[in-house]
Amino acid sequence: MQATGKTVEEILTSLPKDRAEPFNKLHDIIVKNLPKGFEAGISYGGLGYIIPHSLYPGGYHCKPIEPLPFAGIASQKNSINFYHMGIYSEPKLFDWFVSEYPKHSKQKLDMGKSCVRFKKFDEIPYRLIGELMTKMSAQEWIDLYESKLKK
Numbered sequence: 001m002q003a004t005g006k007t008v009e010e011i012l013t014s015l016p017k018d019r020a021e022p023f024n025k026l027h028d029i030i031v032k033n034l035p036k037g038f039e040a041g042i043s044y045g046g047l048g049y050i051i052p053h054s055l056y057p058g059g060y061h062c063k064p065i066e067p068l069p070f071a072g073i074a075s076q077k078n079s080i081n082f083y084h085m086g087i088y089s090e091p092k093l094f095d096w097f098v099s100e101y102p103k104h105s106k107q108k109l110d111m112g113k114s115c116v117r118f119k120k121f122d123e124i125p126y127r128l129i130g131e132l133m134t135k136m137s138a139q140e141w142i143d144l145y146e147s148k149l150k151k
Contacts, residue, residue, distance in 0.1 A: 008040050011047045019075050022121035026073055026080065026129065033130040037138025038070060048072040051138050061149055070141055071133070079110075079117040082129060086136045088114035089144050097132055104128040 005011040015023050030049055031040055041050045043066060050067040053059055060066045072083040087094045101109045104125030110117040118124045136144075 006042065008042065008047060011042075015075055019080060019121065022118075022124055023073065023075055023080055025126060026082065026124060029126045029130040030071065030073070030133055033133035035134060035137045038141075041067060043067065043069045043072055046072055046074050049133075051142065055138065056142055068142070068145065070136075076117075079119045080121060080124070082116045082118065083114050084116070084132060085114055086141065086144075087132070089148055090136070093132075093135060096135070097128075100128055100131075101125065 005014050012024055012027060027040070027047065034040075034049060037051060037055055038049050039052055041048055041052065043050050044063075048067075048069050049071040050069055052067050056068045058064060058068075060068050070085050074081045074083070084097075087097050098109065098111075104127060105123045107118075107120055107123040110119065
């Protein structure tokens with residue numbers, strides 16, 4: 001069920017047949033709505049939406065060779081998962097997302113700290129995910145990341 005690859009393109013083309021369309025559509029909506037400064041790339045071996053070293057040279061504090069992660073998507077055993085560090089780190093953004101979710105999907109929100117699991121691919125709220133991606137600039141994410149890191 002998992003996608004594998006060393007590039008964004010390899011991941012997008014290695015998906016199981018039943019997941020290729022929803023996964024690619026989710027990727028496309030994220031990329032279409034990424035604010036300036038973010039880019040699609042490989043993050044921890046998966047498809048991520050990151051702040052590159054050219055903008056944030058220190059990279060991720062846990063593994064500085066990696067760019068600063070912000071969001072990601074993964075094909076897991078029973079779901080397509082969407083990860084967003086902004087909703088994990090910013091309570092107002094989390095509250096907005098949780099309150100908006102039922103307006104965009106009939107499925108109950110299945111969420112961990114930064115992870116939203118989509119088990120029914122026809123219920124992925126693409127428009128909501130696109131809007132979420134516009135809600136935090138790269139600089140806002142860097143500032144929030146640094147403020148949380150320094151605590």
